[in-house]
Amino acid sequence: MSRRVALEGSHAVAEAVRMANVDVIASYPITPQTHIPERLAEMVANGELDAEYIPVESEHSAMSACVGAAAVGARAFNTTSGQGLELMHEVLYVASSMRYPTVMAICNRGLSAPLSVWADHSDAMAVRDTGWIQVFCQNNQEVFDMTLWAFRVGEDPRVLFPVMVYLDGFTLSHVIEPVNLPQQEEVDRFLPKLQYRFALNPDNPMTHGAFGPPDIYTEAKIAQEVAFRKSKEVLLQGWKEFGDIFGRYYYPVELYKAENAKTLLVLQGSLSETAKLVVDKRRESGEPVGLIYLRLWRPFPLHEFRQAVKDVDTLIIFDRCISFGGPGGPVCSEIRSALYDMERRPKVVGFVGGLGGRDVSVGDFEHVIDRGREVAKKGSEEIFETVGVRGEVVGIRG
Amino acid sequence: MAGKRLKTAYDFTWRNMEVGNIVTEAGNASLRRTGDWRTDRPILDKEKCNKCGLCWLYCPDGAVELLEDGYYEPDLYYCKGCGICADVCKREAIIMIQEEEI
Numbered sequence: 214m215s216r217r218v219a220l221e222g223s224h225a226v227a228e229a230v231r232m233a234n235v236d237v238i239a240s241y242p243i244t245p246q247t248h249i250p251e252r253l254a255e256m257v258a259n260g261e262l263d264a265e266y267i268p269v270e271s272e273h274s275a276m277s278a279c280v281g282a283a284a285v286g287a288r289a290f291n292t293t294s295g296q297g298l299e300l301m302h303e304v305l306y307v308a309s310s311m312r313y314p315t316v317m318a319i320c321n322r323g324l325s326a327p328l329s330v331w332a333d334h335s336d337a338m339a340v341r342d343t344g345w346i347q348v349f350c351q352n353n354q355e356v357f358d359m360t361l362w363a364f365r366v367g368e369d370p371r372v373l374f375p376v377m378v379y380l381d382g383f384t385l386s387h388v389i390e391p392v393n394l395p396q397q398e399e400v401d402r403f404l405p406k407l408q409y410r411f412a413l414n415p416d417n418p419m420t421h422g423a424f425g426p427p428d429i430y431t432e433a434k435i436a437q438e439v440a441f442r443k444s445k446e447v448l449l450q451g452w453k454e455f456g457d458i459f460g461r462y463y464y465p466v467e468l469y470k471a472e473n474a475k476t477l478l479v480l481q482g483s484l485s486e487t488a489k490l491v492v493d494k495r496r497e498s499g500e501p502v503g504l505i506y507l508r509l510w511r512p513f514p515l516h517e518f519r520q521a522v523k524d525v526d527t528l529i530i531f532d533r534c535i536s537f538g539g540p541g542g543p544v545c546s547e548i549r550s551a552l553y554d555m556e557r558r559p560k561v562v563g564f565v566g567g568l569g570g571r572d573v574s575v576g577d578f579e580h581v582i583d584r585g586r587e588v589a590k591k592g593s594e595e596i597f598e599t600v601g602v603r604g605e606v607v608g609i610r611g
Numbered sequence: 612m613a614g615k616r617l618k619t620a621y622d623f624t625w626r627n628m629e630v631g632n633i634v635t636e637a638g639n640a641s642l643r644r645t646g647d648w649r650t651d652r653p654i655l656d657k658e659k660c661n662k663c664g665l666c667w668l669y670c671p672d673g674a675v676e677l678l679e680d681g682y683y684e685p686d687l688y689y690c691k692g693c694g695i696c697a698d699v700c701k702r703e704a705i706i707m708i709q710e711e712e713i
């Protein structure tokens with residue numbers, strides 16, 4: 214029996230971390246931090262959660278402390294956003310390459326300058342290639358669910374990779390929504406105790422983090438890449454088991470009214486919920502428009518994505534980030550590349566919008582669909598389209 | 612040192628490396644000639660040495676050995692030539708000489 218409560222996204226993460234019964238929380242408490250560590254600190258102080266709470270001196274140290282905790286076999290959690298994630302960058306690779314299954318929630322925010330703490334995916338895209346499993350959430354229920362799932366799959370002995378759970382800054386992190394919280398015994402059934410077989414222990418000494426000269430580094434990286442891609446099977450299995458226990462099923466590539474669609478919008482994060490309203494309207498008026506929610510970002514669900522778009526004419530990809538000087542927005546460029554080898558592939562039109570917390574309204578998505586189809590038909594000199602920008606945008610060219 | 616065969620990188624393919632490149636066999640650095648990239652060599656002058664053991668204490672690599680006669684001497688199999696032993700020795704009993712001059 215679950216109980217339905219009103220929670221902001223940050224507190225939904227904190228509840229999941231509490232129910233996951235973590236051993237160590239390390240976090241830097243100052244901007245751009247959120248209510249997540251604040252609530253967790255409260256829980257530890259009140260005795261609701263028996264964990265070691267380490268208030269560190271920077272995000273770099275927060276991540277490092279979690280690496281250390283994971284090395285001794287502790288369940289470790291860490292959280293940040295925007296600039297804070299940038300400061301962790303170096304240690305993110307250490308965690309994934311050393312195969313430490315720590316979990317981090319990231320409230321996605323724009324990057325300076327100009328200084329911004331509002332929703333944007335630039336922070337996520339900058340850590341895309343760090344070797345972490347990465348999922349985007351649409352609402353606070355997903356925020357809770359994905360956080361629990363992250364521990365479960367990351368710690369699986371067949372996986373052993375760290376997991377990032379993305380929730381949009383403010384739009385989810387600070388917005389209250391109804392969330393179903395499960396019973397502790399259901400959580401315990403889903404999430405067994407962490408048993409990390411390489412935990413550092415003086416009784417059984419071993420070396421973590423040895424150096425890798427040129428004669429072994431490549432082998433180490435290929436082994437990591439193969440294991441990372443292979444982990445997808447366990448991620449899917451984890452979602453299946455999650456659904457069997459909690460009744461909510463998740464998929465790496467989620468389709469919304471995509472049946473017989475000729476045009477599909479592709480989104481990540483909370484904007485998908487606004488876009489779905491527009492899809493509903495278009496479907497009511499008989500237009501074959503649907504939506505793909507790209508939940509699993511890393512490892513990229515190549516097979517599932519190709520399957521989902523094989524009969525579609527036009528894909529409209531919405532990026533909440535600019536890849537400066539690149540061949541398109543980061544998600545759009547990847548998807549174009551992912552589809553290139555298909556016999557019959559859809560036209561791909563990229564949009565960039567919603568930067569630094571800018572609202573993207575129902576009206577904006579109406580424009581995105583109409584303009585997207587027009588560009589698919591007639592082409593455009595601009596490499597990507599924009600939405601909600603004051604002044605006509607020209608000059609995004611190769 | 613003797614007995615065990617030293618594994619090299621070529622004993623591994625990407626398939627048989629341990630998860631996270633963890634080395635489960637502890638302490639195998641002692642099997643390796645870790646001093647072979649030294650540029651300066653410490654030379655002990657037993658005449659000056661008073662067997663105080665400071666060099667042994669300070670060597671960051673644990674490369675200073677206690678000999679049977681009570682003297683402390685850098686083990687060149689592991690010594691990296693950092694010069695710390697020479698620096699901490701109050702008796703100036705250790706001097707550093709460039710390897711190429713030897």
Ligand code: SF4
Pocket residue numbers: 655659660661662663664665666667683699700701702703704705
């Ligand atoms: S520090 Fe100098 S005097 Fe002391 S044991 Fe070493 S070499 Fe001898």
Ligand code: SF4
Pocket residue numbers: 653669670671672673674675685686689690691692693694695696697
């Ligand atoms: S030179 Fe450095 S590494 Fe060599 S014995 Fe002296 S202190 Fe140790």
